[in-house]
Amino acid sequence: MAVKQLLFLTAVxxxxxGLLPQAQAPSAPSILITRQLAEIxxxxxxxxxxxxxxxxGDRAQTFRIAGIYEPTPDPMRLGExxxxxxxxxxxxxxxxxxxxxxxxxxxVEAINVALVxxxxxxxxxxxxxxxxPGVLARPARDAAGSGSTFVVLERxxxxxxxxxxxxxxxxxxxxxxxxxxxxxxxVGMLRLIGLPARRILLxxxxxxxxxxxxGALFGLALARVSEYAINAFFQWRYDTALIFVHVTPDIxxxxxxxxxxxxxxxxxxxxxALLRRSGxxxxxx
Amino acid sequence: xxxxxxxRPNVLSTGRRTLEFAWRSLVRQPARATLGxxxxxxxxxxxxxxxxLSEGLVIxxxxxxxxxxxxxxxxxxxxxxxxxxxxxxAAAAASSIAMLPSxxxxxxxxxxxxxxxxxxxxxIRASLLGVGGEQLRPWTILRGRDVSGDRDLVLNAYASGAxxxxxxxxxxxxxxxxxxxxxxxxxxxxxxxxxxxxFDVPGEAEAGTSATALADxxxxxxxxxxxxxxxxxxxxxxAAAAAIARLRPDLRPFTTDQAIGQMERGGFTYFRxxxxxxxxxxxxxALLLITVLLTVSVNQRLGEVAxxxxxxxxxxxxxxxxxxxxxxxxxxxxxxxxxxxxxLAMWLDRILKGMPGIPVSLHFFVFEPEALLVHGTLLAAxxxxxxxxxxxxxxxxxxxxxxxNEVIG
Numbered sequence: 001m002a003v004k005q006l007l008f009l010t011a012v013x014x015x016x017x018g019l020l021p022q023a024q025a026p027s028a029p030s031i032l033i034t035r036q037l038a039e040i041x042x043x044x045x046x047x048x049x050x051x052x053x054x055x056x057g058d059r060a061q062t063f064r065i066a067g068i069y070e071p072t073p074d075p076m077r078l079g080e081x082x083x084x085x086x087x088x089x090x091x092x093x094x095x096x097x098x099x100x101x102x103x104x105x106x107x108v109e110a111i112n113v114a115l116v117x118x119x120x121x122x123x124x125x126x127x128x129x130x131x132x133p134g135v136l137a138r139p140a141r142d143a144a145g146s147g148s149t150f151v152v153l154e155r156x157x158x159x160x161x162x163x164x165x166x167x168x169x170x171x172x173x174x175x176x177x178x179x180x181x182x183x184x185x186x187v188g189m190l191r192l193i194g195l196p197a198r199r200i201l202l203x204x205x206x207x208x209x210x211x212x213x214x215g216a217l218f219g220l221a222l223a224r225v226s227e228y229a230i231n232a233f234f235q236w237r238y239d240t241a242l243i244f245v246h247v248t249p250d251i252x253x254x255x256x257x258x259x260x261x262x263x264x265x266x267x268x269x270x271x272x273a274l275l276r277r278s279g280x281x282x283x284x285x
Numbered sequence: 286x287x288x289x290x291x292x293r294p295n296v297l298s299t300g301r302r303t304l305e306f307a308w309r310s311l312v313r314q315p316a317r318a319t320l321g322x323x324x325x326x327x328x329x330x331x332x333x334x335x336x337x338l339s340e341g342l343v344i345x346x347x348x349x350x351x352x353x354x355x356x357x358x359x360x361x362x363x364x365x366x367x368x369x370x371x372x373x374x375a376a377a378a379a380s381s382i383a384m385l386p387s388x389x390x391x392x393x394x395x396x397x398x399x400x401x402x403x404x405x406x407x408x409i410r411a412s413l414l415g416v417g418g419e420q421l422r423p424w425t426i427l428r429g430r431d432v433s434g435d436r437d438l439v440l441n442a443y444a445s446g447a448x449x450x451x452x453x454x455x456x457x458x459x460x461x462x463x464x465x466x467x468x469x470x471x472x473x474x475x476x477x478x479x480x481x482x483x484f485d486v487p488g489e490a491e492a493g494t495s496a497t498a499l500a501d502x503x504x505x506x507x508x509x510x511x512x513x514x515x516x517x518x519x520x521x522x523x524a525a526a527a528a529i530a531r532l533r534p535d536l537r538p539f540t541t542d543q544a545i546g547q548m549e550r551g552g553f554t555y556f557r558x559x560x561x562x563x564x565x566x567x568x569x570x571a572l573l574l575i576t577v578l579l580t581v582s583v584n585q586r587l588g589e590v591a592x593x594x595x596x597x598x599x600x601x602x603x604x605x606x607x608x609x610x611x612x613x614x615x616x617x618x619x620x621x622x623x624x625x626x627x628x629l630a631m632w633l634d635r636i637l638k639g640m641p642g643i644p645v646s647l648h649f650f651v652f653e654p655e656a657l658l659v660h661g662t663l664l665a666a667x668x669x670x671x672x673x674x675x676x677x678x679x680x681x682x683x684x685x686x687x688x689x690n691e692v693i694g
Contacts, residue, residue, distance in 0.1 A: 078555055152640045159636055160331065160563065163629060164570075167327035171574040174320030178581045181317075230562065237558075 030066035032086040036239060038068045040083065051085065053096045061095055063087070073242035075150075081239065112140075169262060176270035180204075187274060197275040204271040205264055212263025216256045223247050223255075303602065307609035314582075318614065321578050325618025325664075326625055328571040332564060333626030333660050334633060334650060339560035341651035343549055349646055350541050353423055353483050355392070355515035356522040358539045359529060371395070375496070375511030378533060379418045385532060387518055387525040393417035393496050393511035397503060400459040401440075401448060401492060402471070409447045411490035413460060414482070415499025417509060421517075422480075424493050428452060429478030435498045438474040444490035445479050452476055458492075462503035472502050484644040556649065568667060575671035579611055583675040587682060588691035594684045604676045608669070615668035619661065627652075 028048060043049065045065055052060035063085075071082040087095070093106045115124055121139035128137035180187075190200055227245045234244045311318040359382070361370045372378055375393040383391040399413040416422060422431055424439060429452035432439055438456060440448070450456060459471045474494065482491045494502075500509035514536075518525035522540050529538040539547070549557070583590070590603050630650035637649045 075555075149640050152637060155639070156633060156636050159633055163327060163331050164567075167324055167331065167570070170320050170327060171324040171578075174317050174324060174578060175574075175581070177317050177320065178578070178585070182581070182585055234558065238554075 028062050028064040029088060029091045031063040031091075032067045032069050033065055034071045034082045034084045035068050036071070036081050037083045037085070038065075040081070043068075051087075051095060059095070061091075063091070070241055073240050075242060078238055078240070078242070165258065165262075169266065172263065172266045173270060176208075176266045180267070180270045180274050184274060187271075191275075201268065201271060201275055205268050208264040208267025209260065211267070212260045213256075215263060216259040219255065219259065220247070220252055223252075299602075299605075303605045303609045304613070307606050307613055310586075310606070310610055311613055317578070317582070321575070321614045322618045322621065324574060325571065325615050326621035328567055328574075329619050329622025329660070329664060330626035330629050332567045332571070332663065333622055333656070334630045335560040335564045335567065336656040336659055337626075337630055337650040337652060338633075339557050339564070340653070340656070341649050342556055342647070343545055344651045344653060345646075345648045346548060347541065347545050349483060349644065350544065352646075353515070354421070354517065355423075356518050356541055357516035357526050357529065358541075358544055359514040359516060359533075359536050360512075360539065361536060363537050371510040371512060372514065372536065373510045375509060375514065376417060378536065379511075379514055381532060382514065382516060382529055383418070385525065385528045387521060387528050389517040389519045390421060391418050391517075392421060392423075392515045393509070394423070394513055394515055395496060395499055395509070395511045397499065398461040399492065399502065400461070401444065401490065402457040402459065403448050403450055404455060404457070407448055409444060409490050411444055411492050413458065413499060413502065414491065414493045415496040415509070416493065417496025417511065418514075422493070423515070424480035424482045426478045426480050429476075431478060431480075432493060432495055432498075433477075434475075435495060435501070436472070436474050437477045437494060437498070439478040439480040439493045440476055441482050441485055441491040442479060443485075443488060444492055445476075447490060450476055452478060456492075458502050460499070460502035460504075462505070470504065472498075474498070483646070485646070486642055486644055487638075489642075564663075568663060572667050572671050575611060575615065575667065576674055578614070579607065579672060579675040580678070582610070583607060583678055587678075587687050590679055591682055591684045591687035591691065594682065595688060600680055603679050603682075607676045607679050608672045611668045611672035611675075612665075615664050615671075619664040622660075622664075623657075 031049075031051075033043060033049075038044065043065055045067060047065045048062050049065065050057070050060040050062050052058060069086070071084060074082075089108070094103075097103065097106055113124070115121060121141070125137040125139055128135060187200060191197070224247055227247050230245045231243055235241065359372070359378070361372045372393075375395070379391040379393050382388055393416065395415045395417075397413050397415070399411050400408055401411050402408040414423070416432075424441075426439065427442070429439070438458075440450070440456075445451060448454075448456065454476045456474050456476055457471045458474055480493060482493065485491060496509045496511065516525065516529065516538070526538040526540050526543075529536065593603060594600070630652075634648055634650045637643070638647075
């Protein structure tokens, strides 16, 4: 069950074992706090803190910090410092319950249900919706509404990648044309000593494949280093465990699958025009 | 005086001759020159778009907030409007703030989810905005009239179409307030107008009514609460914000600049960061490739350059020739990149606006003259830096040895 509530950290009482009487220590309910909150407030495990449902500090209660946790990274809250506390639900309800609300009649925002068979999620949701009017049950996959945000971002990144590939292809063609032109005389000689154009083209193709494969591998190594550098920078910048760049095996395979044929094709395309000329014309000075 | 006057035409004519010479070098190799220019155009377009993206969302959001006409938003905590707890004594707070001499008008704003139902049974989910205080409204009436009575309702065009209702029709509202914890009774409202809301989202229904009517729909007893207050100052926004903070220390006034600043530190930062990363990658890519293109080109023409030097071309002149070639490739590519970038920006903007909850009038790519200036400066710097290595090759070229190698080779 889940309830979110704005709470106010009204006082840091001190280490329970030190400042508070021993008899009080076991009775103080335990809480978990985020690493960021612990760092900002200088809190450590074992400290006692007072939490209140309002900023005046009324109805404050003492809690013992049982642990410090790293909050689940949330890309939708990038840049926000997660100052969060996790309480046992009965403790939170007791702390936030209005005087007019009898115990046991409070509400929760959501109930998370783990099914024996996760594949039954949709049928279970439909069943709950039919049997319990006023309650909305949704499979966790559907409830993650922000998912479509990431689908759109993925589409955006793909569009940028397409433009980058286009620019690279154009540059690659320009480079290969220049490189092939540089070898014009050598190709002319090969033609004059009797090598057929197809044989030379095959050689150029293998050469192109070799260069493109080496380039692709170098690119992957560079991507791996950039992955580390970009993640390290942004994790430091936003104080989060979120992973910003991740070179997965699928992405690596896709990159190689695009780069190698593209490189080889550019080499062949650039050589093709050259090989259509006669050997004499190519070899003449 | 006369010397300086004489020198200027010389410098200009030398520059023109160098450019003409560089142009002839490019034209002599049309395929590689065209590909080089197209490559720069594609990279330049991406660079231009990243510059538009870096500030686009902020500029667009500021424009959107400015168009609403309110300079200050007042919330219960330092969370941005709509993200923190409600202001429980909204009407009292609005009245006391309205009394301040630096304040012209105050409105309370509250948004809740609601189910809108037509008598025939059609129903849709909508955001229901309740506005209290001044007669000003955040929406613009397209047809019909504005909300005046307690059961008056305005709908956006999508809600009107989805429900198939127009002005004069009755709609039943089931509000979902207090995070859905309570189920208030349904209330009947009369549609009096069709309006455009400032944060209209494509495919999402919005409705507007008075704060009192929304409180009734939520089944609230007593004073209506609000998500936040919007305030117009008499002229000095900062003074008005300071006066509000002094009057109600428990509330947090945000000027538009402060709200934008907070958004920039929050969710907006993603696009700025991605723009920075992609700008760096794009520029490095362009730099590397133009350097390689120029270097290979120069290496292929070493004999020609040595012959020109032997004919009397100065070292400075051949170096300038390489620089001019770089400037021409980058310059022509850069000019072509602007219309390409504009088209690309429209495409990318359309993709990003597919994200849920993005208002119609919010844009990710927004043009401003400063972006054009930065684009030009970055490309000029790229052209210059990319030409350094090939210029060095040309400057240090041993004339006799190169010519000898050329003849023997």
